[in-house]
Amino acid sequence: MREVYQEQLDKLADELAAMSTMVGNAMEQATTALLGADLSLAEQVIDDDMKVDEARARCEEHAFGLLALQAPVAGDLRTVISTIHAAESLERMGDLALHVAKAARRRHPQPVLPEDVKTYFSQMGQVAVTLANRLNQILRTQDVQQARDLEVDDDEMDDLHRHLFTVVMGSEWSHGVSAAVDITLLGRFYERFADHAVSVARRIVYVVTGTMPNSDRP
Template sequence: MREAYQEQLGKLAEELASMSTMVGTAMERATKALLDTDLSLAEQVIDEDSQVDEARARAEEHAFGLLALQAPVAGDLRTVIATIHAAEDLERMGDLALHVAKAARRRHPSAVLPTDVQAYFAEMGNIAVRLAKSVGSVIRSQDVETARGLEEADDEMDDLHRHLFTVMMSPEWSHGVAAAVDVTLLGRFYERFADHAVAVARRVEFIVTGKMPST
């Protein structure tokens, strides 16, 4: 019985790792759609967002089933509860990629981003995809040190996000209020994507150590 239960927990972890791949791919495509004004790619991200929602629903159903049928205690209970919260974070990451894709679609055929901030968003997209991949690795390995390492990438994202405001507040900014609003919102989407990735990593650390890391 115990072996079968551990197998179910392993399947639950794999469902989360699969979600991390999905949201990483979504953000990668959404970023490309944003930078290349690629409407078809934006539409693909929008259409496939429901798959992330369905994956969260499956993971939660699986987790609640384990709670109801197995009555887990101690470490196993931590795993199940943390999984439910992590699935929510991963779904939010998918929603943030969706918001980026919708911005690209809304402005099409015009570019959303002025040329002088495109490089920053290209790098933010790279960091976001890297974080999503790292989350999947952490979920599978439950490596606490790797989980803590995600904080560095999150700091990189925060630095880029803050720098966007420096660019927009510069006297050289000539793109108007509408473009500034778009840049502000999009920067926030990437920054929050990174925050949720770190939240998932912290939940993995909680599973392993029994202590939730301080923020």
């Protein structure tokens, strides 16, 4: 019975890891659509978001099933409860990629991004995908050190976001208020994507150690 129970717990980890891959792919495609004003790719991200929602529902269903049927305690209980929280964060990451894709669709055929900020979003997209890929490994291995390192890796996204904000608010900005609003919102979507990745990684630290890392991050 214990072996079956452990298989069920492992399945939860695999489901979360699969979700991290899905949202990483979504953000990668959304970024490509944003940079290239690619309507068909933006539409694909929008259509595929339902798959992320369905994955979260399955994950939560399995987690609540374990709570009801197995009455887990101690570390197992932390795993199940953290799975529910992590699935919510991962779904939110998918929603943020969805927002990026919708921005690309809304402005089509015109590009959303002025040329002088495209480099920032290219780099933020790369960081976001890297974080999602690393999160996949963390969820599968429950490696505490990698989970803690992810929070350090997120600093690169924060730096890019701050520099982007400086450009938009600078005296040399010549693209108007509407573009500034678009850029500000888009930058926030990428920053929040990274923040949710960190939140999931912190949950893994909690699962393994029993202690939530001290942080002022959400």
